[in-house]
Amino acid sequence: MTALLDIRDLHLSMHSFEGAAKVLSGVSLSVEKRQIWGLVGETGCGKSLTGLSVSRLVRTPPAEYTGGQILLDGTDVLGLSEPQMRALRGRRVGMIFQDPTTNLNPAFRIGTQLMDVALAAAKHDPAILGLQPGAGRRARKQAARKLAIAMLTEVGIPAAESRLDDYPHQFSGGMRQRVLIAMALIGRPDLLIADEPTTALDVSVQAQILTLLKQMVAAHDMGVVLITHNLGVVAQTCTHVAVMYAGTIVEKGPIEAVLADPAHPYTQALLRAIPDRSVKRGQLQGLAGAVPNLIHPPPGCRFAPRCALARPSCLEGPPPVHTRAPDHAVACPVVKEVQNA
Amino acid sequence: MLRFILRRILLILPVLIGMTIIMFVIARVLPGDPVGLAAGPNATRAEIEALAREFGLDQPLWVQYWTYLSGLVQGDFGTSLFSRRPVATDLAAYLPATLELVFSALLLAILVGIPAGLMAAVWRNKWPDYLSNILSVAAISMPRFFLGLLLQLCFAMWLMWLPLGGRFPIIFDPPPGVTGFYTIDSIIAGDWDSFWTALRYLALPAIAMSLSPLATILRMMRASTIEVMHQDYVTTARALGLSPRLIVFKYVLRNAISSSLTVIGLYFGWLLGGTVLVETVFDWPGIGLYATSAIVSQDFMPVVSVALVIGVLFVTANIVIDVLYGLINPKVRYQ
């Protein structure tokens, strides 16, 4: 059985004034329907680029894919032409971004924006509007409008029909994010990439949006990649988690397994950096050091320079990946040895 | 919305008063002998004094100013020292010609500049972009009067496709005046021959005037399009499968135009002030030509009045632009 999304050993370089930065070096991730994968890591670790790559929204140049595959239902999107890609965007892959204030076009009614996405998706699959192929322009517009109202209602916008003609600035931040979710889902995608969907929102609204996302996954039978730097969000929402550091995935697995038994030193450090009530004053730990230079990355484990457990061998070659529990993979040999000892 | 417009209109008043004061001071404080010029080289001292008395120029400055201002309220723009005709009559005759020229030039600049700027942004850093960049700097650098001369030389003198100057053949009657714009008036009268004639006379001066604003609108449009194309909502639109054509011509265009609008408003004033040159080259009977002849003879009232009219039109244009801006930008409208 092919996975919904299967990223295999993805390598991406970013060319700049100073040289080529290897921003993704061997990212592998496999997402099934009904799975919500949390992709966590600090700013600049490549998690957003991984998400954008699935829809091929990274500009090339300056970026360049130097290896790997991104299989969407078995098709490698890196080999598709731009028009073929367009048929997938919105229809097969939906996306939500961070800031709901800047991701809606301020000059157009939200109804117009929703309907345009629906009509674009319907170009490739007329069934979305519930119409026969070859239906007239008028009928398509009407159907799109109906679908937009239904979608807004579904994401919890009250009096959806009357709000269709409102402009984005007439909505609150949380409501705007709901509109964006409706827009991302109106083409009935199988895969949703949500890039920091709650970071710009109030904490109380965050929880509502995450709950909504979970409902949508159940209702539409989707797979989700939820990109965030917030482990709390992951714990609350996701079924699986992948931890990224400097362009590589250092640990991934089912959420319970990783949270209960974080194996990679970086994952452990991330978890230690989360404040919670049990932590006493002064016990909250940050992580010393900085992310390595990606133009000339260290040859071995990229986390080694900051790692408390690092030993000379860590600096020599890429760390082997080993399976810790079913589906729980860790890219760190040292942890295993420490554990076995 | 209405209150906004009303407030802006009220704000014109102090501007008008300020402008008249500045122009008055310049005309009176600076050296120059308008009365002597008007009376002619052979005038006696008594004749000059009589003329000065007739026009109230022997009064103190503030009295003159007050007389002018109270006349202005009643639509009296004063009297020309030379022609002895009321300035208001002359303005009414010349203003439509200038407005027709300026509007045509602006229309041309917008109709060409906005699509060209959009295209330059879409083909950013490809040859059409480089070409339009060089051409637009060249267009801005081109003196309007020299461009006018070159156009005359090519199209009127060598190729003889278009008339050399003027607004309408003297031997024919212009179309009956409704708007004062010959092109529109001839359409209203259903007189297509006149329309064609008026258009032929309008073509060269309008092109000469429009090149520089065209280039500026193009550059502004290019810059704002590029800025808009980097906005998050464009990424979202792309990520959700909208076609590039829909994104550019619908979503980007409207946002980019709204930032270019301000420039168009500024250019309206610049064009009005700059008609002087083009009207001189093409003998276009507008307020620019009127002002020039008045300035050369230091005939003061026409100059103040023309400056005033242009100022009012400029401020009005900016109010119109603000309103349009609100129509395009829903966010501004509701504030």
Next chain:
Amino acid sequence: MTDVPQDSRRSARAEASRRAFYRFRQSRLSMVGATMVAVVVFFTLFGNLLAPYPEHVRGGLNTAERFQAPSLAHPFGTNELGQDVLSLVMAGTPVSVAAGFAVVLIGTVLGVVVGALAGFNGGWIDDVLMRFSDLMLTIPSLILAMAVAAALGPGFVNMIIAIALSWWPGYARLVRGEVLQAREEVYVAAARAIGASPARVLFRHILPNIVSPIIVKMSLDMGFAILTVAALGFIGIGVRPPTPEWGTLLSIARNYMPDFWWTAVFPGMAMFLAVFGFNLLGDGLRDVLDPRARR
């Protein structure tokens, strides 16, 4: 110890200017513009000396050779007085460039003074000065310049004064905006906190930091100033013959078109190319010096 930060600051500044220079050189159009401006400056300095017929520049005529078409002896032809057009065009360079530069310089100085006073003092001084410059911006500048020039009478200096009078408000607004912004910066607050006098704060801390946008505006304005000078000459209220001013040459040559087109086309082209050069250079400088305007 104190040397260390100073050194690093100096090298940071050197690095920044190296990068700026690199960017400037990368832009081919800016280099073309710089070259054109260099040529213009060359003729500004030596145009009078290099003119092949210096006697024509001083007003001498040669009625035997009126309206000669361009030839080897007269590459730009001769005019209605039999004068060599090339000589007139060359000798016209210093007139236009000097007048344009003087206009921009006076406008800048006035504008900087007004803008700095307004922005630095705030309150009613700011209100009065800014309302006044807004007013000046509303008056059509060409008509204002024409009126002043006509009232003052013809002449080089009068023309410069007339244009400069309408030139400063743009700078006043620019400088005021920059000063207002700079006033809020931490380094200015720090300078005040350690007791620097207002004048010192203004001249040592604020003005040096707003030099770039002013230079950019000056270079972009040079072309327009030259155009305005020529426009006054063209209308007939600028410099009077025999001073060879491009706009004046053009306005006289108008009467002899189309048969003697060279008398108009060559001065016009000189004017166009000079302005073109300054505008290309100004664009390049803006991209390098004013990062906020870069897109």
